[in-house]
Amino acid sequence: MKLIKLNAIDSTNDFLKGLSLTQELQNFTVVSAENQTKGRGQMGSVWNTEASKNLIMSVFLKDVVLNPNGIYQLNIATALAIVQVLKTFDIKNLSVKWPNDIMSANFKIGGILIENTFKTGGHISSIIGIGLNVNQTNFDDLPKASSMAVVADAVFNKEELLVLIVEQLKENLLEIHSNSQELWSNYLRILFKKGVPMPFKVKEKSFMGIITGVSAAGKLILLLEDDSFAEYGIKEVQMLY
Structure with missing residues (x-):
């Protein structure tokens, strides 16, 4: 692992993407920042974080x-890596x-943004962005957000977390080729609200559904009230919880 530490940056994903265009990067080159001014979530949503309190990588x-x-499968391997590491720090109800929020009970404590580039010859390069609320305790404007510090009433070492997450990610990625079924099974086992009747919304229409799984393409599979199944892509459906 090659680690590049920055004080402040607009986006670690954008920085790493730019770096990959100017030089040949080795796998598991990691960029971390103390402060990120233009953090992004899925489909352009904003990821706000308090400077120096959280893990941005x-x-x-x-x-x-x-x-x-x-x-x-990159989403699965990454989400599992984060959950597996946080369990060792006794973070509860993970x-x-x-598609990629890390939850403790009903509160979001982390998120993942993966950006892929498809090149000639079939080469695929990926940048996995991870934002994890670690030592931040003030979430006045974010009622559904929390952090490791709030959940466990402790202060954590961000660099230790970074190293452990990358090492676990390496292990999980090996399973993509050797044991992908186990990877999927472990992911589905910890899927938020799986098997629980929940309200959802598509555009302005609300309905009840039960999460039964995720397709190979990453679409959410819902069992509807008429016993039919429907699949939804990212940002096509909203869970009301």
Whole structure:
């Protein structure tokens, strides 16, 4: 692992993407920042974080996934890596809210943004952005957000977390090729609200559904009230919880 530490940056994902265009990066090149001014979530949503309190990092990968159809496995491997590490710090009630929010009970404590570039010759390079609320305790304007510090009433070492997450991610990525079924099973086991009747909204229409799983393409699979199944892509459906 090569680690590049920055004080402040607009986006660690954008920084790492720019770096990859000017030089050949080795796998697991990591950029971390104390402050990120233009953090992003899925589909352009904003990720705000208090300076120096949280873990902000991006990881570069190339040709780990060899087929575009397997891209969502990066989400699975990353989300599992974060949950597996946080469990060792006794963070309670961990789950993954589709597609990529890390939850403790009903509160979001982290998020993942993966950006992929498809190049000629079938090469796929990926930048995995991870934002994890670690030592921040003030979430006055974010009623559904929390942090490791709030959940566990403790202060954590961000650099230790970074190293442990990257090491666990390495292990999980090996399973993409050797034991992907186990990877999927572990992911589905910790899927937020799986099997629980929940209200959802598509555009302005609300309805009840039950999460039964996630498709290979990364779409959320819902069992509807008429016993039919429906699949939804990112930002196509909102869970009301």
